[in-house]
Amino acid sequence: MQKITRDQLITKAVELLSNGTVSAVLGWQKGEFDYDITPAVFTTEEEIKNNFVYNDFCGANFSKYLVAKTKKLEGKILVFLKPCDTYSFNQLLTEHRFDREKVYAVAIGCEGMADVVKLKNKVDGIISIDYKDDAMYVDTLYDGTVKVDYADVLAERCINCKSKKCVAYDELMGEDGEVIDSARFDEVARLEAMTPDERFAFWQNELSRCIRCNACRDACPACTCEKCVFDNPNSGVENKAPANSFEEQMFHIIRAYHVAGRCTDCGECSRVCPQNIPLHLLNRKFIKDINECYGEYQAGAEVGSRAPLVDYTEGDLEPGEVFERGDNNA
Amino acid sequence: MQRIGVFVCWCGSNIAGTVDVKAVAEALKAEPGVVYSTDYQYMCSQAGQNLIIDAVKEHNLTGLVICSCSPRMHEATFRKTAAAAGLNPYMVEIANIREQCSWVHKEMPVGTEKAIILGKAAVAKVNLNTPLTPGESPVTKRALVIGGGIAGIQTALDIADAGFPVDIVETKPTIGGKMAQLDKTFPTLDCAACILTPKMVDVAQHEKIRIFSYSEVTDVKGFVGNFDVTIKKKARFVDETKCTGCGDCVDKCPMKKNPNEFNMGMDNRSAIYIPFAQAVPKVATIDAGACTMLKKGKCGLCSKVCGAGAIDYTQKDEFIEEKYGAIVVATGFNPISMDKFDEYAYNQSKDVITSLEFERLTNAAGPTQGKLLRPSDGKHPHKIVFVQCVGSRCAACAEKGKEYCSKICCMYTAKHAMLTRDKYPDTEVYVFYIDVRTPGKNFDEFYRRAVEEYGVNYIKGMVGKIVPEGDVLKVQASDLISNKQLHIDADLVVLAAAIEPDKSARPLATMLTASMDTNDFFTEAHPKLRPVESPTAGVFLSGACQGPKDIPETVSQAGAAASKVIGLLCKDKLTGNPCIASANEMMCNGCSSCERVCPYGAITYSDKEFRMPDRTTQIRRVASVNPAVCQGCGACTVACPSGAMDLRGFANNQIMAEVDAICK
């Protein structure tokens, strides 16, 4: 359960809106179901009071929305950022994707968000959810009220949270945390230990489920190109729906390369994937390799940092060493 | 649709020996766009080129594929041919079927198959080629020479004599380099000072030459014809414009116990010093680490005695920015450190010295006024052992020495041995060698004289160990010819230390984006055909920074580099390379990825207005490439996530077409 409450956020939003600091608020509202939360832009106090929600399913990373919203709006927009979102926020600033002057950022401490899929695997027929201190109480169609521990539905990205530190904000609500020495690369290490055939089979199995809905790309704060290569007939790699398994793998490999060194490991891609493909493993492989080859680097930790893949230093690995390293893993 | 002609070259038997050229020409006829295909013995010859020109006219060709040697070899040639035939020169593609095919394969079928594939890729590319026109950029008519040894001096004089201004940047307080430290020089034994110092004076007096001594290059931007260079003039605490070089300060300075670098630390100098009598500029320099005035604010004697009022304890490093059209690297060499060669007891005994120290010991301006005396006790040595190849040709000991031959040691050791026997006939001289290498005009004659006329004992074999015992050096060595172990009690041992490039060369190369080999010698654009040019346009190489060299070779290379520079500075405008990058603004995110990777700083940003589909306008940050600065390296095109950045002549779609053609 989150320590910061819906009421606190509403008070903050209303305050900033009414004193003219911001002209719009980026927040959450209920979707079709109780667990199905969607991002929304609020411009009046009334809307906020009626529709603004905040609970353990408010996992969406808002930073990417700023790219489009700041271009359209007069005045500033208020954005609420979880610690992991603040990294994406910085990364977007590094890439000059929005105007910092047009944003009022409130960072909010985070206790870890819940994973809808995990919940749905536990209980059927969810009607509504009551968030109590000790657990969620889920009102269901078939089994009455079911008690679900928060820990049992905690999202993978939150179990392996890399940092509870907020690296960018105008204002902080709740407590700032620390960078965490998480176990997020353990699963990558397990894949690395496989034989190439095993690894191929693993990814074949995962990626063959992809339906090319493009949700991963659309949610990714690193994917903000004015014209994505997959939508561009001149790019040579344009494809909207894969014709065969090779193309569908190419999509993921190209995407992983495009975000390499820029992905902050926010976990949005895996969260939004309707097919539950563990896309974070591709990105974490890149992050792990970068850390090992060029020294620890966290995209978005600060604005303007020079990512190792687009920077040259005299101590850089020689291409031959990278090649040999690949071989050893094979 | 393109009308493409394919021309397959035999290169004598170079290609035709491993590639069935007729089969290649035949196979490529079937490729899309190809309307003519043929083969010929030497495509680059006049007859071959005429064949191409005729074919263009006869078949109305719009694009050419030449299957031949590396584009580095003849791309320029065939572009000229295309131009002569009335085509845009950039409608030519080379399929390298020599270096990348016939020379690396042995079997005809394999070579032929690969040649066909490479040809198909080139055809696929030409199908997408568009005519390109190069831009022009002006040339700054001034040259920079980095390093003021004999190489830098000669290059600067030659360029200046042709009428162009030249600046020399030298890290030391004086120009002259290693040659200024030498005594007599092989093969003619004229004294180094007698032939070098007049040149140094010429430099000092030349109205077109400026010397920045005690200075370093700290930043280089720009490109051929238009380099922007920052030079740091280190504070020497003496106003160069006032100092007359009288040396009164040097005499009065109480801090006299500082190792004298010029004499290889074999005697001392004052905290304020002039390296040697003929120094250019003849200006004093204060060694900030040794001067008590600068360290503690106490003393100030030099300032009191200086009649010219030149001493300035508050002087700061000064940064000068200047534009140059061409840069010559002449950073020279140094002997390697002997620290790792414990077997030769260099650090245990003062009487084990390097050859450069020996030069100072025999030099009339050296620590012993030219008398050959042992550094330990000042006595005449009666038995001297010279050891050649110390750290050179040392494949097995790469961690302490060098794999290459230092080239000059055989000759200067013969010189040292001969001069010793000439001046002190009562001295026994031994030279231990692996081989004696004397290929040079009058070089072998010189060495034979040392053996035959001067009775130097040349022994083929290496010294295993030197142990100082009392006042002798026990030398243990093997004589490979008589297959005996030798024990010699020597009074003095001289080590011919390997030479290596100056340590500042590597960071300098990075600044210049000039390439180096694994030993940190600068690489030339072509080892045979372009030996004094670096692969980076506008950067030239002079002297031992490019490889071990003696003075005659250094001076010839220095002159050659100068003539290349003059050739460049004579031009008013340079035609650029049209294969440069440009950003498609409609797709650019303004993300700065390209700007971060561009090694030439060619990319800048501006905010531009764009009309949106909903009739609104949007302001976006977009990249643009300065065509005069872009070198067409292509780094930005791969960094760009959206594919907005593309390289003319090597466009993403052209490269994909090549890959597709290869993978088909």
Ligand SMILES: Cc1cc2nc3c(=O)[nH]c(=O)nc-3n(C[C@H](O)[C@H](O)[C@H](O)COP(=O)(O)OP(=O)(O)OC[C@H]3O[C@@H](n4cnc5c(N)ncnc54)[C@H](O)[C@@H]3O)c2cc1C
């Ligand atoms: C013991 C010995 C004896 C020799 N005897 C002979 C002989 O008898 N005959 C013969 O032909 N050759 C002889 N040589 C070889 C001769 O010394 C060289 O051929 C010659 O000095 C090479 O000249 P150079 O200008 O290339 O290099 P250098 O003489 O090394 O000059 C390089 C200059 O560049 C300066 N420099 C270095 N880095 C920088 C930088 N980053 N910025 C600015 N300035 C820089 C250095 O301070 C130096 O002044 C001898 C060499 C040795 C070691």
Ligand code: SF4
């Ligand atoms: S690739 Fe996935 S984890 Fe990385 S920034 Fe994009 S959405 Fe977040």
Ligand code: SF4
């Ligand atoms: S979100 Fe999942 S299913 Fe959709 S394109 Fe990405 S990986 Fe494929």
Ligand code: SF4
């Ligand atoms: S090709 Fe791109 S990276 Fe290379 S010099 Fe030109 S602008 Fe810079």
Ligand code: SF4
């Ligand atoms: S990398 Fe591409 S998208 Fe980014 S600024 Fe450069 S051209 Fe624009």
